Amino acid sequence: MQQDNPDITLITQTAPVAATTHGGRAKCLQRLVRLNLPVPKTVALSFDAVHRIAGGEMPDMQVLLEPFGPAPLLCVRPSSEDPDWGGPGAVLNVGINDARYLKLSQTLGLRAAASIYLRFVQSFAIHVARLDPDMFEDVALDGPEGLAEVLRVYEDETEEPFPQDPAVQLAEVLRSMARAWEGTTARLLRQAKGAPADAGLGLVVQEMALGLGQGQGECGSGVIQLVDSKTGLPQITGRYLSQSQGRDALEGDASLFLERDPRGPSLQELEPEGFDQLIAHTRLMRQRLREEMQAEFTIENGQVHVLDGVRVARNARAAVRIAVSLAEDGIISRDDALMRIEPRSMNELLHRQIDPDAPRDRLARGIAASPGAASGRIVFSAAEAQASAARGEPCILVRRETSPEDIRGMHAAVAVLTERGGMTSHAAVIGRGMGLPCVVGASSLSFQPRRKTLMVPDGREFRAGDIITVDGTNGEVLAGEPAMLEAAQGDAFQTLMGWADEVRDIGVRANADTPADAQTARNFNAQGIGLCRTEHMFFEADRLTVMREMIFADDGDDRRAALDRLLPMQRADFIELFRIMQGQPVCIRLFDPPLHEFLPSDRAGHRELAEALDLPLSDVTRRVEALSEYNPMLGMRGVRLGITMPEIYDMQARAIFEATIEASKDGAPVVPEIMIPLVSAKREVELVKTRIDAAAAAVRNETGRDFTFRLGVMVETPRAALRAAEIAQHSSFLSFGTNDLTQMTYGLSRDDAGRFMSTYVQQGVFPEDPFHQLDIEGVGELLQIGAERGREARPDLVLSICGEHGGNPESIAFCRAAGFNYVSCSPFRVPVARLAAAQFAVLDKMNGKST
């Protein structure tokens, strides 16, 4: 072995080994060597060397074998740059042949020696000689007889004797592993995990420590880690199996546990000294590798060998606990702890659960495919789900089974229920990915999507619009809306979030329309409400009637009379919100939707309304027709309504100001923010501002109390972004409503895009659905233009984003770079946003950027 040839390197404390040239496993093994852990002798082959092997250019086998002395037994493992990218399976016991078998039989016993030889022949037959694995199905894979049978099959099929030269064996194994890496399937699989097209594979060749033998002390193999993978809490965990090799201990029930266990002798009992050594080794790895590690080990005649160390597998909850512990123990910095958590994985920690004390009206059981529980109205198609979400009504998407066309519907739903499918069905996989409660395979329910009904075994029939609850944690479907418990986030979560808030340099608020939303926002430490939509407040039965009277009013006076009756209700809404938010800012968007949303759309509804308002039916239908629109998204809504029927905003402004005074009496002073929707021209802001100022003056006058408020604009039209300089003259803040802005920038209705969005994303027309990931190039440029022009006109202008995109890490990075003050997102995305924002700040610190 030449010192100047880094392609083939004996791993020593100083050998030139790096993850980028030899792979993560080679690098990790070197770290273990540096820690003086008992690592068997190991040689690393670089990416370049392996690439050449795949091309047929074999290294000198004698050079490679030299460090291992004569007649070695070796194992070969993959070492890709990122362990997640996968690679070919390890091959054990390379080097064994008839002669060595006979020798081992004398020291280890015939059975153990046969087992070692047999394992290698089988691996070689399948991976190198490419024999069909089925050939070995009927062979008794045990003992000398099994070995003889496997060798017979090998020689029959290949018409060659099994190779006896260890150099030949090793060369063939290396070649087969190198080629497997370059195959198309393997490449596509790892690219799907984010590997670059030219990702390299390193290989490590390691001297075997045999876990088999007799009479000279305990022999066996296993894995050990110091924390629980499900919780991240300290707990010595792992598997051990006497007389085993490789990862045998992880398969089947035969393996023994590490610590005392009623089911049989444990490693601790069999080899207490080795057990203690292993714990010490793993502790040292944690300390010095600055990560919670799992050690793979072999005990050979009572001697501990550490074959490998890998990052402890973990779910999101455990990941948070582990990162926080490492930082609390001073092993990593808090910044490091923050960087170790994928923000989107926080969703897993945040699920609501059905209150265990709540009565459960169970309709069916299915497979618990994605945890958490949610209640909503039944919808039978993705389009209906999107429409429902657009109306702000939570819905449960009910499908025979889901397909990629349903993804947008799933995004729009609060839970998914399918008749067919299992844990790996589309709905289950996607549901888990999205953190969406999901029950699949609820086959006792009879789905009739065309008739839009769901038949329950007990004879009940549920229709579109009926409310059910999906409990994805235990796989149940319930009628109605049982009480829920918010997800409990533990200490580690709270600690991590606290650290995130310390380093974070962009605000995070929540979009919250209801007291429940506001409470969730508080629980997640949102820094206020960035978007409170007021329209839902008028859909409650008693208010809806008054709303309709308002709509049917003949003039401003009649309209005002109806609005006067809505005022106290609206004031009460705001008082409650202000109290929950305890003095934190609440940004209230003035009334936005078109009025026809408040009118019934069918004949029966019209008749009822005519009765309720004591009007001829023809008057009602005529008004409904007059208010109907070709393109409601682009119609008479938002500030257009505010200007043509100014009484609505007058009432809302008064309600906000009166609530401000009321809520400030018994708590922190409230400074409400009032946001004007759908602005496209400066004059709209001027006109509304004049009336809002007048309402404020009137309330101050009547009550003799003072208060302050801020008025701003929701930037949802491209024109508002372009004209931000003049709009900012009358606004103390601009908040970009990226939902509508995306619709208008693309000329694309979110409600109607479902029919072709999947085709579009599949064909790469849009790299991503722009409603789910902010379109930086187009919509983003308008945000940039709006921000720059607004700030230039008014340097203290507060800038924010309040669309669905607000919680996405990509959007947060964009908004931070553009100098935004805060992002606002749905309450459950607040933790994701807080963490993502913190990570960008840490990254900037690392890159030496001032923030």
Place this chain on the structure above:
Amino acid sequence: MQQDNPDITLITQTAPVAATTHGGRAKCLQRLVRLNLPVPKTVALSFDAVHRIAGGEMPDMQVLLEPFGPAPLLCVRPSSEDPDWGGPGAVLNVGINDARYLKLSQTLGLRAAASIYLRFVQSFAIHVARLDPDMFEDVALDGPEGLAEVLRVYEDETEEPFPQDPAVQLAEVLRSMARAWEGTTARLLRQAKGAPADAGLGLVVQEMALGLGQGQGECGSGVIQLVDSKTGLPQITGRYLSQSQGRDALEGDASLFLERDPRGPSLQELEPEGFDQLIAHTRLMRQRLREEMQAEFTIENGQVHVLDGVRVARNARAAVRIAVSLAEDGIISRDDALMRIEPRSMNELLHRQIDPDAPRDRLARGIAASPGAASGRIVFSAAEAQASAARGEPCILVRRETSPEDIRGMHAAVAVLTERGGMTSHAAVIGRGMGLPCVVGASSLSFQPRRKTLMVPDGREFRAGDIITVDGTNGEVLAGEPAMLEAAQGDAFQTLMGWADEVRDIGVRANADTPADAQTARNFNAQGIGLCRTEHMFFEADRLTVMREMIFADDGDDRRAALDRLLPMQRADFIELFRIMQGQPVCIRLFDPPLHEFLPSDRAGHRELAEALDLPLSDVTRRVEALSEYNPMLGMRGVRLGITMPEIYDMQARAIFEATIEASKDGAPVVPEIMIPLVSAKREVELVKTRIDAAAAAVRNETGRDFTFRLGVMVETPRAALRAAEIAQHSSFLSFGTNDLTQMTYGLSRDDAGRFMSTYVQQGVFPEDPFHQLDIEGVGELLQIGAERGREARPDLVLSICGEHGGNPESIAFCRAAGFNYVSCSPFRVPVARLAAAQFAVLDKMNGKST
């Protein structure tokens, strides 16, 4: 009179008089003096002087009166900067009093002298003393008795004797005229005509030439001009009245004509020498004032006096003839001729008429309120009119009477018919302003807008959607669509347009969907078709059925089978268009509208369709429901349809290419332009381009003939404008569709904006309806961005605009400045666009800009 006081200036050839300081009349009079015309002595008072008079600061009357010698008789007239801004009426015979009356009685006779005195007393009483004009209603305004009576009324009412001092009289007249100008009503009226808030008034004080007298030769007054005001053709025209003053000759039937006339003696007969002199004077004015002038004159004892000259009043047709004649006579340059015509006034020259030989099925007679004739479907509301226009269906707006809320509906309609109203009703005034054929007061028709019917006296009932014709030229309403004759534009029009084309430096094309449109475009010398919408081609009955089969196809193959049947029809459409356009470019927009526009919307229609397609009704209703959209404007249309159902564009491309080959066989080679609608991402263009190129290759292959074509993009979404650089990489042209671009930039549906647009424009929220006048600030910036980025990426990129705005002079100025290659507008706006474009080029030449 001091030479160094320009506030009060005797008008001489060299006196410092300018229109900007003394007004247009003063300046014109000076020009007449310079021509040595017999102008009575005149003093001009500057704007400043008059402004001071209004404030009570009177000039020295003796100085003012000095040039006129002792005992003058004077007239005072207004002289505003622009004659169109109006001003107080002239006051004649200032200076007359009892003594002068007696003296005049001796020279002119008692009756004439009394008439002169009486005229002044009455003017003074009404305008200076502010007596009620009704007071003089019962007075016999004639002879010495009338005079005595008028003086008595004056003295009774004012309780003062009539002032006898000419200086006092003049001072009072000047004061009253100065104050009248500064009154609120006068100011608002002139501001409505475009005058600035601080527009000044000058006054001219002129020695009277008396048109009254006896025995010493012909006396009288009148006006003369050398062209006909209706046609602009040479014809001596005017009125003359013996024994009259001021503009008496223009009132009543008593006036005599200038030339020989069977109705009585003419000026030519009474005073042939004076008549010839007047013609010579007026010719000289035309020659030297470089304008067709009307002279106001008085003949005093056979002596001709020219009191004033004003621009000949004229309609648009005459204006063109006059400007062209002046240029052809070498009096003004061709550029000047072009600048003298208001482009929008060209509309008046362009009206279609009903063919006189066509049979007429007359339904009613009304008032011919706005000339021209048009046929279309009946609609009963402005909203329906807009919807109809949006569908590309010409419609006649039928209303009881119109109000400002209907203006957008009138813009959308091809003609207007009202039950009520006269020549000055809203519909008539607005209709004429827009050049929209209009019949008002058709009261024999029974309008029932609620039932959406129109009852004809003969018992026939017409419903919404039925086709009628409005003949605004003779006030008739006809059933059906009689044959039309295109408006005949005379030689002068053609000459002027030719001059415009010589100087114009931006192209003008027409939007033309049908052969008729294309023919009109040719007639108006459009330089090709800038936008040919193809969708209308599928609405004809036989095609519609095939379209519906296509829509109901289950897969691409079935769709292709239906499209194969549409192909020959589509090909024939294009062959016809190409032949009409004779090798000029034709830009064809690929299929754009959502498919649901081709499906019936009511139950009966569904049943018929189910029958026609031999499908269960439920299949039909389900498909109709599936295709319905929340916001069709932002839905599945344009390139989105082209990508998800590529067979449609495949068929269209093939039809275009096959037609190209066919039409090139017997005429100029055709180079079609293919335009992709509703693009928002580069990849959309790439995908369509690939298939269009493939279709071209296939057609070339099959036919063995070569052809070229250009592929480009219609920029209708803000995103397409922002991403123009990358879109231009695959486009040889970008054409901005400002209709949709305006909708998306504002987030405002044209179909739905009607409900609040009038409020918005009234309150100044939008300075203009952005669908009628390009929003330079917002939409314009996107055009600018798109143009700059596109050209930077591809310097030879052809840029154009093809929305409704294309024909507006303001848009043309914008597009010229932004370096666009052409504008495209509806065929009837082509002449307006050609002239407006020429004017901007002339203006740049004048300002020394290179073009």
